[in-house]
Amino acid sequence: MAANSSGAQDAPLDGSLLGTEDLLSDWYIYEPLEPAVPQDDMFPSAIPECDPTITPRLYHICMAPVSLVVLMGLSLLVKRRRLHQSCWNGVPGLLSPANFLEEESNRGPVAAVFGILFSSLCVLVLDQDPLPFLTHSSQSSREYWKILALLYYPAFYYPLVACATLGHRLGYLLGCLLSWCHCLVHVWQKVDCPQSPKIYRYYSTLSYLPIIVCLLLLSLWYPALLIRSFTNQEDKEVAGRGYYKRYLKALLSKRLQKGSSTKLEESFLSRLQEYFRSYIYTPEEGFHIPLKLILSMTTAVIAVYQVALLLLVAVIPTIQIVRAGMTKDIVVLLVQFGLVPSDNPAVPSDMEKELSTAKYYLWSLEVCYICSLVLCCLLTCAMLLRTLVMHRSNLRALYQGAVLDVFYKAHILRPSRRAIVCWMSFAAFQTAFTCLGLLIQQVIFFVCSVAFTFLFVIPLQAGTSSPLFKAIQNMWPFWLTLVVAVLVQTLAAHYQFLEQHPLRKELTNRRALYIVTYLLFPINVLVGVLAGVWRMIISGLYNAVHFCQLDISLMNRGVETFDPGYHSYCHYLKIEVSQSHPVMKAFCLLLLQPARPEGSPELQASNVEEGIQLMQAKKAARSRGRFQQSRARWWLAYTLLNNPSLTACRKTALCDPTANGTQLSPAKP
Incomplete structure (x- = not known):
């Protein structure tokens, strides 16, 4: 009896084990992959x-x-x-x-x-x-x-x-x-x-x-x-002599145009063209960007290529492998979790439509990733071109002594220990910030593109309403209330609370203004929440897009020094302007130029004709020498006016305003 009972107990146990083994064997069957994908590309x-x-x-x-x-x-x-x-x-x-x-x-x-x-x-x-x-x-x-x-x-x-x-x-x-x-x-x-x-x-x-x-x-x-x-x-020639001469020649040859052709009201198309021109660097006669900027732009462009290549090959082949190896068993799990919609989830045998839907979703992810990566690369390159334009504008302003046009407070353009360190690391900082900026942009734009695709595009293509549309549909009274509140405040401010005179504008109906302000306070709190979300999105997108630009700070003016990129850029400008000023270099090369012998040695005149000819030649030589001397003095005056810091490097007697019998004019406000 014991033997029979034990045998009777073992029988169903063995049957259950066999059933389990059959279930496991069916579950772990590896279906053959599609022949369209080579084995080497997948693995x-x-x-x-x-x-x-x-x-x-x-x-x-x-x-x-x-x-x-x-x-x-x-x-x-x-x-x-x-x-x-x-x-x-x-x-x-x-x-x-x-x-x-x-x-x-x-x-x-x-x-x-x-x-x-x-x-x-x-x-x-x-x-x-x-x-x-x-x-x-x-x-x-x-x-x-x-x-x-x-x-x-x-x-x-x-x-x-x-x-x-x-x-x-x-x-x-x-x-x-x-x-x-x-x-x-x-x-x-x-x-x-x-x-x-x-x-x-x-x-x-x-x-x-x-x-x-x-x-x-x-x-x-x-x-x-x-x-x-x-x-x-x-x-x-001395290194840079040709460039400094061309820069000074282009600077001195500028003339003020007679009459102003600037229109008070420009068309939208002309303003749009001007905006796009501000992002395109076009070479100008007499100005070369410094070598450090060329190096930073070269390495930054290579950084865009290297980072984009790494992001592309690290993700896209993996998505393709998953899409090619998608089977019905995996689709069953996705349907159970609600990631893939199904008309009849109770019948897992017929999953052809769901399998194609899952592959379509993965293909959409791949398209979103590639589109966001291309957009990030284009935006980064556009910001780098914009950086070149801003570099030229800032350098030319500092060359002219307009420090406040570049910095928000006065700076002394002279070298220092911190400036030298920032100048040495500027090109490396530009490259590193470009890499990080591209990575941040890719993450943000990929998430945004995926959300837009799966919340708007795919539901509209499938003809089914997405959860977002359902939420908006159910909350339409709330959205209508916010829109009406904003419109009421705008119209009241325009017609009731503002009295417009030909020369001034004044507040009016103040009692009604106070009443409306009090009554609409709760609704304005909700409007402020939406405005805060929009502010967060805009600031995130703006900082991500402009992250590679070192010529602007991503922080407030009071804390600009805590931005390491902008801090490095400011000190870089100080070194470039103080050590490579084209007018200063041209002036120094002019001083180092050896004096040429003017005229010819005196000759004994044998007759009146020869004497007249010699006198005319000598007079011409004197006038030419005086002209060169006057031009040199004018260059000196122009250099000292635009670079007051050079005055301390000259003789102490020249620092006295009455040393040469001249008086300084009062400073202009």
């Missing part, structure tokens, strides 16, 4: 590791000593004694990478090398082996190697920019060889191994694209400099 890990013919380790082992030898050779070629006689007693030292405070220099190679450095930083952050010399580094020591790599890559690419700064044919030749070697190796590596399993199969190739483009630019720029050095045999 990046399926892509095998590819070792190029010239590995990164071999490339750096060979090129690092070559770069070091080139840098030492260039340092020996140009003695430190030629640059600074009192520095290190003439011992050869490192060459300057670029003359950042000079206007005329080889800007192309400098911008290209900075683009290579930033792209290398983007690759370095996501790479498992920060230093190419080391492979399979441990997780604990990887962060230390990344810090060391941050110092290695600037030193590795240092000769590429130092060859252009040297201004010598040998430097241009070495720059050609180095740029060609770097470019050929990078192109060969990506042609040999275009795919990699990191993030996405083509991410490695696409992330190295800015490096290859910059190296191609260097490969073409250095041969052009070398050819120009053989064709141009003229003596080299």
Whole structure:
């Protein structure tokens, strides 16, 4: 009996176990994926590791000593004694990478090398082996190697920019060889191994694209400099002399236009065109933006590309994988949670319509993500162009001494420790703020686009009312009350509470004004809630869009100094204006210009004709010399008027207003 009972008890247990196993086996069936999606596109890990013919380790082992030898050779070629006689007693030292405070220099190679450095930083952050010399580094020591790599890559690419700064044919030749070697190796590596399993199969190739483009630019720029050095045999001028002369010439040639063609009332189309022109930087004659701004804009554009590429390849392939692997079993769960609408959720066998709806939802997410990313990139580039326009406007205002047109309070335009630090880090700040601004914009615009799509677009397409529409429909008395209250206050303020006279406006019906203010206070509280929500949305969108602009502060004027981006920009302007003022540089170059002999030595006149000719020539020479002297004095006066801080650098006798028999006019209010 016991045996029978035990057998009777075991029978249903075994049957239940078998039923459970059948249920589990049915639940965990992996349906085959659609053949339209390749296996390698869905799973990046399926892509095998590819070792190029010239590995990164071999490339750096060979090129690092070559770069070091080139840098030492260039340092020996140009003695430190030629640059600074009192520095290190003439011992050869490192060459300057670029003359950042000079206007005329080889800007192309400098911008290209900075683009290579930033792209290398983007690759370095996501790479498992920060230093190419080391492979399979441990997780604990990887962060230390990344810090060391941050110092290695600037030193590795240092000769590429130092060859252009040297201004010598040998430097241009070495720059050609180095740029060609770097470019050929990078192109060969990506042609040999275009795919990699990191993030996405083509991410490695696409992330190295800015490096290859910059190296191609260097490969073409250095041969052009070398050819120009053989064709141009003229003596080299002081750096920036040509630009400073052109700036002063353009400044002095401006004339006030007779008559004003400005209309009091402009059309809407003309105002719209003027608004769009304010976002487009067009070069102007006689003005060059500083080198630091070119570097910041170059790295900022590359930052937009790198961040957008990372955001694209990190999300879109994942959405495509989920959409391709969507099965009916997953749709059943989505229907049970109410994420996918179903006509008959009690019958899970017929889920073809729900499956297509779920795939359509995922496709909508993908479209929203791509559209928001494109919009963010366009807005960021537009803000960067607007930044260039504002930079030029601010620099020209400070060149003219209009400090209050740029800063809200008076600033002394002179260098300081904080200004030097901000000037050094300005380009890096601009790049970092561009990256963060693009990330913030993508999150905000993606959420807004998804909410608009799933709350408005999809319900309208499906013909069903969304929960938002139902809430608005049920609350129509509330919305109508708010609208009527706002209209009543507006009309009463226009017709009853404001008395308009030809020259002034006065309040009237004050008792009625007080009564309406008291009665509408509760309704105005609700209107204030909506206004507060709108204020939060507008301020968030405005700050997100203008986050990459350092020329404006995202804080109030009283706390502008707590904005690190704007604080860095203000001090950057101080250094640029105090050290690279074009009129000041032109004045200094005019003082350094050697005096030319005027006229010819006195000759004995043999007859009256020759004497008259000599007298006329001598008189012409005197008048020409007097004209040059007068023009030089006028330039000096113009410089001192627009740059009062230079007065302290002159002789103390000239600071006395009566030293030359002149009196200063009273200051204008």
